[in-house]
Amino acid sequence: MWLPSQQDCCPTSPPAPISPGKKVKRTAPSEGQLPCLAAPKDKALSKGTISELQSCLQRARVLGAQAQALRASAQKDAKETSTSEAEGCAEQPCGEKAPAYQRFHALAQPGPPGLVLPYKYQVLAEMFRSMDTVVGMLHNRSETVTFAKVKQAVQDMMRRRFEERNVGQIKTVYPESYRFRQERNIPTFKDGVKRSDYQLTIEPVLDSEAGSAPQLTASRLLQRRQLFSRNLVERVKEHHRAFLASLSPPLAVPEDQLTRWHPRFNVDGVPDIEPAELPQPPNTGRLTTAQEVLARARSLMSPRMEKALSDMALRSAEASSPGPPSPVLPATPPATPPSALKGVSQALLERIRAKEAQKQLAQMTRSPEQELRLQRLERLPELARVLRGVFVSERKPALTMDVACARMVGSCRAALSPGEMEQHVLLLAELLPDWLSLHRIRTDTYIKLDKATDLTSIAARLAHQARAEGL
Helix, strand or coil: CCCCCHHHHCCCCCCCCCCCCCCCCCCCCCCCCHHHHHHHHHHHHHHHHHHHHHHHHHHHHHHHHHHHHHHHHHHHHHHHHHHHHHHHHHHCCCCCCCCHHHHCCHHHCCCCCCCCCCHHHHHHHHHHHHHHHHHHHHHHCCCCCEHHHHHHHHHHHHCCCCCHHHHHHHHHHCCCCEEEEEECCCCCCCCCCCCCCCEEEEEECCCCECCECCCCCHHHHHHHHHHHHHHHHHHHHHHHHHHHHCCCCCCCCCHHHCCCCCCCCCHHHCCCCCCCCCCCCCCCCCCCCHHHHHHHCCCCCCHHHHHHHHHHHHHHHHHHCCCCCCCCCCCCCCCCCCHHHCCCCHHHHHHHHHHHHHHHHHHHCCCHHHHHHHHHHHHHHHHHHHHHHHHHHHCCCEEEHHHHHHHHHHHCCCCCCHHHHHHHHHHHHHHCCCCEEEEEECCEEEEEECCCCCHHHHHHHHHHHHHHHHC
């Protein structure tokens, strides 16, 4: 099949002349003819836009260079930031500043405030519980309890590291809980520990019973756990007592009446428990100082090495010796009152501080029943308005207790059950007998209300009662 070539489609010679009388049929150009017809037009357009393309290309190159420079500077800043953070982490030892959920653990506890333990003390109590459980299981099976076995089991239970330091803290809090020894010739069934190596063994201290070997039963585990918790609370009380003595004026709270900590006492800021000293394996010829090395290998060293070790021992002794006493700093002047209190009489300040101390003392010795009554007293002004609105809407001189409590539960902002609402109504009747009265008829209790009494005076009386009992 013959196809026309490019020369046939686009002849270089000029077209033949056409007579004016002859009609010429115009046809659409074929696909092969399109590039040839559009080529002159594209060539004409490219001459006009070549300068624009060159300028766009130059602009794109400039923008690309700027983006690359910005990317390089950002990477450099990120490297410097990571380096500075690493240096800061290296300067500060790990664990110097605890995370917020540990530092403010006491403030996030649910329920009414009480004698809450610090976060680290609660962790130690949980460690003692886990350790006592594992030791009890091994002891009841007449198996020798070693620290290696207890460590692995406690770490699996708590998902937390358990070291000898924690065992020393447990011994400090509860010294009569275990008996520690260093023993050897204990089968370990491990490749890394030899039979002749010394291991720390743990034996629970139990009251021996006649006729049977003492065992760690569930009741004994519970008693030991409660005793450990009481010892922790006593340690916190010691720090709390020192804090109260440092206040101005100092406070003294009986230990049997203390129900909560002082509001300004930082519970989670209590210092850690110092670990007690545990038995260490005997020293089997291990050299620790340069003096011992010199005494042991004096006959095996050359004179130059002996002199070098002597100089090293002297330098270490000089470095460990205490330096000259520091000069005594001048005594600090007594603290002056802040500028905001300038001009206020000292007697007035003393009265205010004494009243504040009295209020804080009442808060620390308040029982849970008194705390619950105060919470109800704070809700009574609002509940009095709601109860009066219920009587106005019902248009009845008396309502049963169930109906009134159900209406009040639906209208009160606080989430209270009908039983709790009934306790609030009984308290209202106790405090305001001239405004609210209760009448028991057969099995029902009816409430009558004096609608003519001004609610402002009722709210003022309730607020005064709350302030009087809150002090």
